[in-house]
Amino acid sequence: MKEEKKIFVTKATLPPKEEFLEYVDKIWESAWLTNMGDVHNKLEDTLSKFMDDMDIVLTVNGHLALELALQSLKIEGEVITTPFTFASTTHAIVRNGLKPVFCDIKEDDFTIDPEKIEKIITKDTKAIMPVHVYGNVCDVEAIESIAKKHGLYVVYDAAHTFGERYKGKSVADFGDMSIFSFHATKVFNTIEGGAIALRDKDRRKSLDFLKNFGIADKENVPYVGSNAKMNEFAAAMGLCNMKHLPEYIEKRKRICELYIERLSDIKSIRLNKYNDDTTYNYAYFPIVVEKGSRDELYDKLAKENIFARKYFYPCTNAYECYSENFDPNETPIALDISKKVLTLPIYPDLEEADVERICSVIRREL
Ligand SMILES: Cc1ncc(COP(=O)(O)O)c(C=O)c1O
Structure with a gap:
């Protein structure tokens, strides 16, 4: 049989090869392979326009976007999140020295159940990290009102939600930050890649430093950063995929x-x-x-x-x-x-x- x-x-979703090769030729000519080159910056602009002019910080993957987004908050204590997610969400909290406190999910769309959030808020709670699971947008209104009432940050794990809109607005435009994954298996890929979308523009600078070892300039290193820069070839894949x-x-x-x-x-x-x-x-x-x-x-x-x-x-x-x-x-x-x-x-x-x-x-x- x-x-x-x-x-x-x-x-993986691939653009026509010739479109990618055009960028490869340009990158070869410039010999600028990484460290926020032209292609990286063009992708950042393109994604910013696509997401209603939000501030976008590109990263090497979605996981480091999550880790750095949390690090930029400079918090200690507890983060409310859900366990119905990929390893990355919980690990990012733990690897920041924070304690995940798990809230249950809604049966119908698998996102955090806002009715159960307040019961697990303690004096140590500093943030909520909900996940837009499978592209299902969380109950952003309820989460916002709980966060406001208790003075909590909200960082959305929006790894599954690139390109979505909710009530006419970009899905990135909720909470303090949203992070996206552009992994090869995602709807939009840069081979490996990710981004942080920011509502608070003042946070931009620290995230730009954090993704480059915490370096501000040649002589100043204000943060214990990581290396989370997206390279030019990854950004080129992103620009090609955005067209399609x-x-x-x-x-x-x-x-x-x-x-x-x-x-x-x-x-x-x-x-x-x-x-x-x-x-x-x-x-x-x-x-x-x-x-x-x-x-x-x-x-x-x-x-x-x-x-x-x-x-x-x-x-x-x-x-x-x-x-x-x-x-x-x-x-x-x-x-x-x-x-x-x-x-x-x-x-x-x-x-x-x-x-x-x-x-x-x-x-x-x-
Ligand atoms: C919900 C969720 N968060 C975070 C990530 C991490 O993204 P990346 O694989 O780009 O590091 C993923 C990746 O699959 C994910 O599904």
Whole structure:
């Protein structure tokens, strides 16, 4: 029997090669490879315009964007966040010497439950780091009012949300800062890369220093910084991909619509809740297996050469490295969903026939 082609959960989105090579030629001529060159600065401007003239600080990846965003706050104590996220969110808090305090999530869109935030605020709470999981925008209004009432910073992990708008505004324009990931697997990629979008322009300078070892100029080093600079080739990939972003998102949207059409009548699974106020980027397609076994479905799909992902499993508060620190039972909804969720393959080049194949296996098995 002929083996079915392999379908992976994601695939990097590449611009036409010639467009990238044009930049490569220019970079070669200039011999300026990194340290905030022309291409880096052009991408920063392009992204700033794209995000309603927000201040944008490019970084080498989304994780260091998170670490530096937190470092720039100069806080000590506790940060309220959720465990239903990628390792990066929790690690960034811990690696800053701060204590993550986990709030549970909402069942329908997997984002932080604002109704549970106030109960876990203590005198040591300094910030909230919510995650726009899968591109689902958090309840930004409720979070803002809690943060205002208690004098807390808000840093959004917006790694999944690049290109989205909420009530007509760029998704970057909420909280004190939002961080984005431009990893190869994301909707928009710079191979590896990330950005911090700032609402408070005064913070810009310190972030520019922090991403360059804390160096202000040749003789002054006011911060213990890191090396988080985006190089010119990564920025070139970003400029090329930006040209094609609307087309990438449109193709993802069509795939999502097809999944919804084919899966919404299957009683044993639950689909993501979409909100009319959000213009989505269709980064992920999660399903929650409510009846039957998520793990068995995952294995059955893998047997058919379809590689979905248990994303996010385990919750970060269940990680081995935190076994002495946290108890995942304190966030029962996140724990439950982490055991039932699967994200299905989605990327612009995924063919309609592939979606049909994936859906027919799911229908057969559930
Ligand atoms: C929610 C979340 N936060 C942070 C990151 C870190 O981004 P990066 O991989 O660019 O370092 C990711 C990356 O996948 C993510 O999914």
